Amino acid sequence: MITSNHLGGMEMRKIRTEELIPIIKELCKKACYELENELVDKLKESFEEEESELGKEVLDELIENAEYAKENQVASCQDTGITVVHMEIGQEVVWEGMYLYDAVNEGVRQGYEEGYLRKSVVGDPLIRENTGDNTPAVIRTDIVEGDKVKIVVMPKGAGSENMSRLKMLTPADGSEGVKSFVLETIRLAGGKACPPLIVGVGIGGTMDYAAWLSKRALQRPLGEANKAEHLKKLELELLEEINKTGIGPLGLGGTVTALDVNIEAFPCHIASLPVAVNLQCNSSRHAVVTI
Amino acid sequence: MKVKLPLTREVVEELNIGDVLELTGYLYTARDAAHKRMVETIERGGKPPIELDNQTIFYAAPCPAPPDKPIGSIGPTTSVRMDPYVETLLKEGLIAMIGKGDRSYYIPPLMKKYKAVYLLGLGGAAAIMARKVKEAREIAYVDLGAESIKELYVENLKVIVGIDTKGRILQEEGIAKYRKI
Structure with missing residues (x-):
């Protein structure tokens, strides 16, 4: 439910944090399955430019891999990373519901589980036990003008x-x-x-x-x-x-x-x-x- | 060039850096945590959970297998982290490793001494590499999750010889050829 109301004379936009869960989940899968078209095009351009035969062979495999991963909705790389989530939050947004970061982590948890993505995060950096669900994500938030929220999910190998x-x-x-x-x-x-x-x-x-x-x-x-x-x-x-x-x-x-x-x-x-x-x-x- | 696994010393000695191989047969996955555990076991006088003689280790931890597939996306991880464990495993008979990136200075002499090879997998091409895996079975250190030791049957898995039994290094020679600054 997204509604608007006046808070202290200012137009605010309410967003329930739970709404982020399915959004983050889908973004995790999409990021891991589908390399952007611009990147695939750039790899194709590079194939033309590359002088080494072995280098060309590698680029050719990477292009085929990107196309296959997208078509079959599987991870393009097995290292589906630690999940970096960057949110640019409009200052006219008011959050309601569960804690925002818990909602983001729940989305990551569901995305990695349902998407058959590798869980690559250890809880304590020295004790090193896998958390089993790829959480916690590395979450960064910026406050920006307006009432929109931009969410970038960036699995980082x-x-x-x-x-x-x-x-x-x-x-x-x-x-x-x-x-x-x-x-x-x-x-x-x-x-x-x-x-x-x-x-x-x-x-x-x-x-x-x-x-x-x-x-x-x-x-x-x-x-x-x-x-x-x-x-x-x-x-x-x-x-x-x-x-x-x-x-x-x-x-x-x-x-x-x-x-x-x-x-x-x-x-x-x-x-x-x-x-x-x-x-x-x-x-x-x-x-x-x-x- | 098509090559059968397990490799033999005769076959390995014929390989040269830059050779593109298509491997068919059984190999094992093991990476950071599994190496640490295997080497600790050997150093205590114990037996590692897999017989290493003439075997190939793929430095990899795949994605979980989707319902209709034997394995999820799989590709090589950075090999240099496994360098401190290599000689112990070579002494047990290990014949080849598949990974990515260059290795420590002491690895090429070891490849020469033990007649073993370092093979490069195609980092980033994990979705199509998974198509070459026909069977996968978790066989040890299951508690390590993604990092457990798995036995894979691969068909025509493409790899490139990175360090051969003469101790030559593909990356070193390749980069020197194209370096302009």
């Missing part, structure tokens, strides 16, 4: 997440410092992060915020550039240089190591230049809905 890095540069390091840190990260990752990659870069903010920016950068539609001219230029330069590293598809050697580089930036302290690189494997999954 560990192969690429484990090769992601963060460094506190000094302001003097500048964009050259950013570039060399990104390239170093790509080289260290090699084939472990399942290239061709999508590279999310967060610059600025604080240590934690840069990391979040780098993950949010991965949500940007493929092929869309940063709106700031200098960052767009940096994205293009990085993409070109990453593809000169020779790492290639799955690190077997080749000319397609990354499909896209997305940078997100935020103001920072006069003394700081935080940089985070969040790598995304070839199975870049997210499903989005706005309610």
Whole structure:
């Protein structure tokens, strides 16, 4: 039930948290089964560009895999990830019902169970017992203008997440410092992060915020550039240089190591230049809905 | 090239990096937690739950099997995490490992010494890889959930030779060929 009423003279929109459960459930399945068309198209383009025969063979398999997974509604990759759920909540929304995060986790639980998705989450990071239902999700919320809620479900595999890095540069390091840190990260990752990659870069903010920016950068539609001219230029330069590293598809050697580089930036302290690189494997999954 | 499992030392010695193989036969899945447990058992003087002589281990934990299929999506996990356990298992006769990514510096000499190979699975192509699995049976460490040891019968499972018995490394040579900076 979605209704509107006046609270303190302001038009508010009520949403029951229980309504999120089936939405999150379906988003989990959709994200894991269906790679976006833009990604599959990009893989096809890369197949034409790739110079290595072995690299071409790998890309060909990845394209076939994406098409088969979507058609048969099965997971495109066995690592169906830890579930990152990002919600942009309009400030005119009022929640009713169970605790919002419990509703999100219930949706994840149902989606992973019904969708035959792998449960890859351990409860305590040191004791390491599988929670058995892929919860808890990593939930991030932002308050935005308006009365809508945008929900992004992003299952994040560990192969690429484990090769992601963060460094506190000094302001003097500048964009050259950013570039060399990104390239170093790509080289260290090699084939472990399942290239061709999508590279999310967060610059600025604080240590934690840069990391979040780098993950949010991965949500940007493929092929869309940063709106700031200098960052767009940096994205293009990085993409070109990453593809000169020779790492290639799955690190077997080749000319397609990354499909896209997305940078997100935020103001920072006069003394700081935080940089985070969040790598995304070839199975870049997210499903989005706005309610 | 079509290859039957279990492998033999004669077959393995003929393989070269970059060879694309299609494997048919039985193999086992095991990854982080199962390796830790197997090696701890061996170090205590016990027997691992699977006979490793001439066997192949696939570093993988599949998705649950949908009702009409023997297994869910399956693909290789990052191999380097299993490196500390490799020599103990090679001593037990392990002949091949399937995973993804490059490995620690000490692994290629071990492949040479024990006449074993490191094979690369196609990371990310898990839905079509599952089609190559005809039977799957959980045989040990069931409490580990996705990470339990499973015996799989595969037909024409595509893998690429990553490290051969000469100790050559495909990724190293491949990347050097295309590297421009």
